[in-house]
Amino acid sequence: MIRTTRRRVAALAAAAALTPLAATAPATAAVPRPATAALRAAAAAQIPCPKPVVPPPPGRPPRPVPPPDDPVRRAVGGAALATDGLIIPAGAPRPPAITATTWLVADLDTGQVLGGCGPHVYQTPASVQKTLLAAAVMGKLDPRQQARIVRSDLDIEPYSSAVGLLVGGRYPISTLWLGLLLNSGNDAANALARLAGGGGPDGPAKTVAEMNALARRLGAFQTHAVTPSGLDGKGQFTSAYDLALIARVCFASADFRRYSLTRTAQMPAQPALKAAGFQIQNENRLIFEYPGALGGKTGFTKIARHSYLGAAERNGRRLVVTLLGAEARPLRSWQQGAALLDWGFSLPRNAEVGRLVEPRDVAAAAAGGDAKPSASAPAAPSRPRAARPAAVPSRLLSVGAAATVAVVLAGMPLLLLLTQRRRRRPVRRPR
Secondary structure (H helix, E strand, O other): OHHHHHHHHHHHHHHHOOOOOOEOOOOOOOOOHHHHHHHHHHHHOOEOOOOOOOOOOOOOOOOOOOOOOOHHHHOEOOHHHOOOOEEOOOOOOOOOOOOOOEEEEEEOOOOEEEEEEOOOOOEOOHHHHHHHHHHHHHHHOOOOOEEEOOHHHHOOOOOOOOOOOOOOOEEEHHHHHHHHHHHOOHHHHHHHHHHHOOOOOOHHHHHHHHHHHHHHHHOOOOOEOOOOOOOOOOOOEEOHHHHHHHHHHHHOOHHHHHHHHOOEEEEOOEHHHOEOOEEEEOOOOHHHHOOOEEEEEEEEEOOOEEEEEEEEEEOOEEEEEEEEEEOOOOOOHHHHHHHHHHHHHHOOOOOOOEEOOOHHHHHHHHHOOOOOOOOOOOOOOEOOOOOOOOOOOHHHHHHHHHHHHHHHHHOHHHHHHHHHOOOOOOEOOOO
16 A cells, blocks of 8 residues: 555656646645745746736825745646746736736636736735635525624724614614625625624624635635624734635625626615615626626725726536736726626636645645544535646746646645546536
């Protein structure tokens, strides 16, 4: 048995020199110097992302200092993704020039990463972090339950987005989710986090801890939440790749899909408070303007700038786009997302530069053996998977292969496990 395993490891190491692998490892994985050298070489050879010339906004706060880069985590999903620059399939048309600092386009069902710009670069999330809140606790809360709003729910940054909840008011949980996803209500985020955390004053902190635990189970190792709403907090980061992992969980939920596609909703009157009801509208213009739109989430803070997550379906193919650090000129964030979706749909179905890792593989890798996936880690839905070709720009292939070999040597047992635990059976897409 030991000899067989050694032969498989040796074969995997040899194959890694030619083929990019989807790889992940726990934070404690040691990385040898060759991995660091290879990734530095990859950074030196990176292709700049196409961007329009837009002057920076006046008075923009300084960007928070991100955590040190971990070469293993930068290679999650494939060594070709470990770049600050552009990564697209060989022969693919040039993607549109957008102001987003980082972005990624992926297939929601197969997990193929079609392309990206700095997919693992740390960024601040703004309100797209609300999708992580939804992924973590939407299934825990009864949408028909009536929730009473307390004063701490309204403890949000002055002039930040709010849906207009009233202290002492009573709202169905479903209405709070609509306020969160349509109107980006930070007050709704606080209320939902408190309720999901048990309803007490420590509820939001418990929910944020649950959000971070889910991110780790998904393999979103560059995501760390500090606030449930995405309002800026010290040490709060995410990446375009991580947001795509979170999006797969969200779009697996029928409730999320329904809320996300809702165009208008009514906030109920509060007779006891002598307050009339009012209408809210969905701020994600993609669902109004883009054929086949499935929904998504917008975000903005002065530090994070504009962020966006959106998905659409065309000819039976569902793609998701995530982008961070964008400016709203010359295109708004949803328009930048739409342009990238058009680019993604123009690619052949077998195009890919990496993979979105599966929760079951992350759980098995963390267990250090052929363990069963964690029961608490939701699996993303998928249709039958297409064949997995290696489509990597020729300019980056040799560098990416070298980085892959180094990462394989650093975490060989984990990589072997992930390779052995391929997606063996399709999961039926929820309706």
